[in-house]
Amino acid sequence: DIQMTQSPSSLSASVGDRVTITCRASQSISSYLNWYQQKPGKAPKLLIYAASSLQSGVPSRFSGSGSGTDFTLTISSLQPEDFATYYCQQSYSTPVFTFGPGTKVDIK
Amino acid sequence: QVQLVQSGAEVKKPGASVKVSCKASGYTFTSYDINWVRQATGQGLEWMGWMNPNSGNTGYAQKFQGRVTMTRNTSISTAYMELSSLRSEDTAVYYCARQNYYDSSGYSALLDYWGQGTLVTVSS
Numbered sequence: 001d002i003q004m005t006q007s008p009s010s011l012s013a014s015v016g017d018r019v020t021i022t023c024r025a026s027q028s029i030s031s032y033l034n035w036y037q038q039k040p041g042k043a044p045k046l047l048i049y050a051a052s053s054l055q056s057g058v059p060s061r062f063s064g065s066g067s068g069t070d071f072t073l074t075i076s077s078l079q080p081e082d083f084a085t086y087y088c089q090q091s092y093s094t095p096v097f098t099f100g101p102g103t104k105v106d107i108k
Numbered sequence: 109q110v111q112l113v114q115s116g117a118e119v120k121k122p123g124a125s126v127k128v129s130c131k132a133s134g135y136t137f138t139s140y141d142i143n144w145v146r147q148a149t150g151q152g153l154e155w156m157g158w159m160n161p162n163s164g165n166t167g168y169a170q171k172f173q174g175r176v177t178m179t180r181n182t183s184i185s186t187a188y189m190e191l192s193s194l195r196s197e198d199t200a201v202y203y204c205a206r207q208n209y210y211d212s213s214g215y216s217a218l219l220d221y222w223g224q225g226t227l228v229t230v231s232s
Contacts (some may be wrong), residue, residue, distance in 0.1 A: 091216060
């Protein structure tokens with residue numbers, strides 16, 4: 001089974017900060033990596049697919065990169081509405097999915 | 109617009125079963141697989157399995173094999189997830205999500221629409 005890890009598990013940042021979250025797969029997954037954002041009490045929302053493609057309607061301050069085993073999600077200038085938990089998810093082993101453990105971004 | 113609307117919160121005793129529904133609208137129900145994902149309080153997302161609403165074919169995470177059953181009623185565009193032999197560790201919010209693809213590779217799956225979640229509490 002493909003295992004996913006994320007770092008850090010949580011971070012504190014200020015509005016306007018550049019934030020980077022890392023996701024690592026236990027084996028190469030090419031670019032079959034998606035990112036989701038989840039706010040408290042809400043369902044996850046797809047942000048980025050195929051490692052770097054922005055889902056329709058997602059602000060351009062979000063970006064993704066990477067391939068193989070190492071991936072990053074970057075928020076170029078953190079906004080108040082971006083405080084949330086972010087999950088990576090691999091689809092290389094479709095139909096079996098694996099999520100990363102999540103990274104919580106909160107206010108410094 | 110695409111919507112997945114789930115059934116309401118449930119409270120169950122240990123050893124019982126729960127069946128959560130997920131009603132789809134705004135698209136052709138049989139054209140997209142439905143996945144189920146759960147989240148215990150304060151914890152991360154845990155993938156449970158998938159169902160093809162057209163064929164009824166299913167696939168379950170190994171952890172839930174033998175305890176979970178995913179079914180559908182195409183006449184009312186509704187998917188169901190039933191979990192049996194409930195224990196306290198099954199207390200969680202259960203989500204259904206529509207699976208889509210961004211290319212034809214077969215690996216390019218993503219979960220583009222999600223239900224609002226159903227809280228299942230297992231307590232004696």
